[in-house]
Amino acid sequence: MAKFIDSVKKRIKAMFPEKIQRKTIESDYVLETESLGISFGGLKAVQNVNLKISKNQIYGLVGPNGAGKTTVFNLLTGVYQPTEGTFYLNGEELRGLPQEETNHKGIARTFQNIRLFNNMSVVRNVMVGLHNQEEYKCSVLESVLRLPRHFKVEKEMRERAKELLDIFGLLEERNNLACNLPYGKQRKLEIARALATNPKLLLLDEPAAGMNPHETEDLMNTIRLIRDKFDMTVLLIEHDLKFVSGLCDKITVLNFGTVLAEGTAEEALNDPEVVKAYIGN
Amino acid sequence: MKKSFKSFAKHYMNYAVIAAVMLIFTILALATPMKASTSLLFQKITVAVIMAVSLSLVVGFLGELSLGHAGFMSIGAYLGGKIALVIIEGGDLEASNILVFVLALVIGAACAALCGFIVGFAALRLRGDYLAIVTLAFGEIVRVIFTNTSSESFGGALGLKSPSFSMKKTYILVIIGFVLILFTLFVIQNLLRSKAGRAITAIRDNEIAAKATGINVTKHKLMVFVISAAFAGVAGVLFSYANSPIKADTFDFNYSIEILVMVVLGGMGSINGSIISATLITILNDKLTVYLSGDNAVFKDLFYALILILIIIYNNAPALKGFREKYNLRNLVNKIIKPKHDPSAVRDDAARWDVVPTKIEMNEVLSTDLVIDKVGRGDDSADIRERGGNK
Numbered sequence: 001m002a003k004f005i006d007s008v009k010k011r012i013k014a015m016f017p018e019k020i021q022r023k024t025i026e027s028d029y030v031l032e033t034e035s036l037g038i039s040f041g042g043l044k045a046v047q048n049v050n051l052k053i054s055k056n057q058i059y060g061l062v063g064p065n066g067a068g069k070t071t072v073f074n075l076l077t078g079v080y081q082p083t084e085g086t087f088y089l090n091g092e093e094l095r096g097l098p099q100e101e102t103n104h105k106g107i108a109r110t111f112q113n114i115r116l117f118n119n120m121s122v123v124r125n126v127m128v129g130l131h132n133q134e135e136y137k138c139s140v141l142e143s144v145l146r147l148p149r150h151f152k153v154e155k156e157m158r159e160r161a162k163e164l165l166d167i168f169g170l171l172e173e174r175n176n177l178a179c180n181l182p183y184g185k186q187r188k189l190e191i192a193r194a195l196a197t198n199p200k201l202l203l204l205d206e207p208a209a210g211m212n213p214h215e216t217e218d219l220m221n222t223i224r225l226i227r228d229k230f231d232m233t234v235l236l237i238e239h240d241l242k243f244v245s246g247l248c249d250k251i252t253v254l255n256f257g258t259v260l261a262e263g264t265a266e267e268a269l270n271d272p273e274v275v276k277a278y279i280g281n
Numbered sequence: 282m283k284k285s286f287k288s289f290a291k292h293y294m295n296y297a298v299i300a301a302v303m304l305i306f307t308i309l310a311l312a313t314p315m316k317a318s319t320s321l322l323f324q325k326i327t328v329a330v331i332m333a334v335s336l337s338l339v340v341g342f343l344g345e346l347s348l349g350h351a352g353f354m355s356i357g358a359y360l361g362g363k364i365a366l367v368i369i370e371g372g373d374l375e376a377s378n379i380l381v382f383v384l385a386l387v388i389g390a391a392c393a394a395l396c397g398f399i400v401g402f403a404a405l406r407l408r409g410d411y412l413a414i415v416t417l418a419f420g421e422i423v424r425v426i427f428t429n430t431s432s433e434s435f436g437g438a439l440g441l442k443s444p445s446f447s448m449k450k451t452y453i454l455v456i457i458g459f460v461l462i463l464f465t466l467f468v469i470q471n472l473l474r475s476k477a478g479r480a481i482t483a484i485r486d487n488e489i490a491a492k493a494t495g496i497n498v499t500k501h502k503l504m505v506f507v508i509s510a511a512f513a514g515v516a517g518v519l520f521s522y523a524n525s526p527i528k529a530d531t532f533d534f535n536y537s538i539e540i541l542v543m544v545v546l547g548g549m550g551s552i553n554g555s556i557i558s559a560t561l562i563t564i565l566n567d568k569l570t571v572y573l574s575g576d577n578a579v580f581k582d583l584f585y586a587l588i589l590i591l592i593i594i595y596n597n598a599p600a601l602k603g604f605r606e607k608y609n610l611r612n613l614v615n616k617i618i619k620p621k622h623d624p625s626a627v628r629d630d631a632a633r634w635d636v637v638p639t640k641i642e643m644n645e646v647l648s649t650d651l652v653i654d655k656v657g658r659g660d661d662s663a664d665i666r667e668r669g670g671n672k
Contacts, residue, residue, distance in 0.1 A: 099492040099493055100492050100496060103493060103494065103495035104495055108494075109493055111490065115489060115490035115493075116486075116487065117482070117483045117490065118486055119482070119485075119550075120479070124479055127476075127479060128480060128483045128491070128494055131476060131480055131494070131495065131496060132496075136476070138476055140475070140504065143472065143476060144467075144468055144472050145471075146471055153476070154475070154476070157476075194494070197494060197495050
């Protein structure tokens with residue numbers, strides 16, 4: 001009987017996880033991770049990752065397949081909760097927050113396999129991104145009763161979304177369904193939607209995957225444009241090393257969940273360990 | 282000015298049509314003695330429309346399968362009806378019948394909404410088939426509970442003797458039903474054509490992306506379940522006023538499925554479609570019951586199912602695509618109202634705030650876009666121009 005009560009107590013405890021005490025630290029970096037890691041059962045998928053990303057940097061995360069790059073992204077956006085270490089955004093600890101709140105705090109991401117709202121128009125996709133901004137606040141009751149604020153907010157949101165689409169050259173397509181855009185434009189739309197949430201840090205998961213050289217170059221320009229125009233810090237995963245070395249200020253190479261090398265693109269990619277990981281002995 | 286009027290007319294047409302039907306019905310009911318069966322049919326239609334519109338919010342827009350919608354309705358019917366009975370028996374309130382009805386509506390809706398909230402919690406954890414099973418179980422649990430209550434409380438298997446307005450004027454209930462349809466439309470349509478509606482459709486399209494974009498999935502899912510359940514409760518109270526006694530067996534699994542059929546046939550994510558199909562299916566059901574009486578009653582379900590299958594084949598068969606596009610209601614209306622098709626007007630209105638984001642409408646927009654490309658700027662030229670611009 002006592003055993004049973006214990007197990008019930010345990011289950012109830014598991015239903016209400018303890019509030020994590022989040023601390024703030026003094027930090028010069030936009031993103032700082034402290035020996036970040038996660039293990040699934042016995043498998044240590046990622047361990048001891050220390051990233052330090054300064055403002056306005058374009059930071060690359062590279063590595064062979066299965067190195068744990070996307071897992072790091074999932075840790076940073078709250079899809080997974082880290083089992084070791086923690087991370088700070090502008091000195092504010094974000095460990096243990098659910099996905100939407102991580103986004104509210106200022107981390108926005110795109111996905112490796114594009115995830116758009118396929119049955120909604122392009123402009124609506126971006127407007128969903130604007131949903132949580134302070135200046136577009138409008139309660140459900142106000143919307144249902146069609147109070148003046150609803151119309152004002154809707155109009156402003158649409159204008160803002162159009163502005164964003166204009167920057168990405170998608171203005172002409174704004175009334176098309178998102179799923180009917182060509183691949184390159186879908187990528188751009190996903191970035192536009194992420195930017196609409198007004199993040200401090202933008203995570204791009206293989207933005208150049210499946211693109212031809214022309215589109216890749218176009219994308220590089222777009223990412224630079226984002227950094228300059230939105231004063232943005234970018235962390236990106238990419239396999240195309242030419243793309244990475246052409247774009248990134250600093251990179252970190254991961255292999256088997258651990259950091260192999262870091263530094264400027266040239267340094268890190270010429271590191272003998274990295275060469276070994278990619279090409280073999 | 283003209284354009285804004287056009288879009289206004291386009292998006293608020295359903296209110297106008299329902300109000301017109303209501304007006305005609307009222308005039309007819311006052312001018313000539315109406316047959317009780319006609320009045321009953323209209324009353325059934327009003328209940329079905331409210332149910333279908335509220336379910337379409339969950340199924341068509343949130344994208345979750347709910348098989349227990351009749352359960353919410355029965356909660357509204359039983360609790361709203363009981364409250365009204367208690368009040369009426371407590372004192373002589375003949376004069377303020379309407380007031381009692383409104384109170385019953387509010388309480389029925391609130392109780393159903395509470396249950397919707399509980400089921401909504403299940404929806405947070407379960408997806409697809411599993412949620413369908415849970416909602417199904419919910420509907421059955423509610424039914425079994427009401428069947429097994431004592432005869433003093435909720436009437437048990439014999440049913441609850443429910444309140445009603447004066448029996449001679451059954452049309453009053455129909456008019457109230459129409460008003461309630463308008464109210465339901467007002468709330469649900471305005472909800473969908475707003476920020477919250479966009480978030481809801483975003484969750485339907487891609488929940489992971491919605492979370493990553495900062496949409497509070499928990500809040501929106503619960504909200505949808507609560508609102509949908511509340512309107513099912515409203516329909517329940519209306520039902521309990523029209524039928525006496527109400528029996529729990531009326532709100533069984535089959536009824537939930539019937540409402541789901543209305544939503545699916547009307548087109549997922551189309552409110553007007555739900556209204557039309559709810560009306561037609563109710564009429565079909567009613568007529569079949571009338572014509573196939575006695576021994577032939579066995580065939581009723583057979584014909585009903587056959588007709589549904591034929592409709593689905595007609596709607597989806599690829600072989601009939603050309604026929605469908607040539608002869609459909611939309612073309613007919615277009616021919617009558619605007620003989621000259623102006624695609625640019627459609628295009629500019631297409632993404633305005635007042636359009637409910639539906640798959641069907643977007644497809645329509647797309648087809649007009651393709652036409653523009655063919656006539657105006659070609660695909661290639663646009664491509665070249667844009668690439669040039671980016672360099």
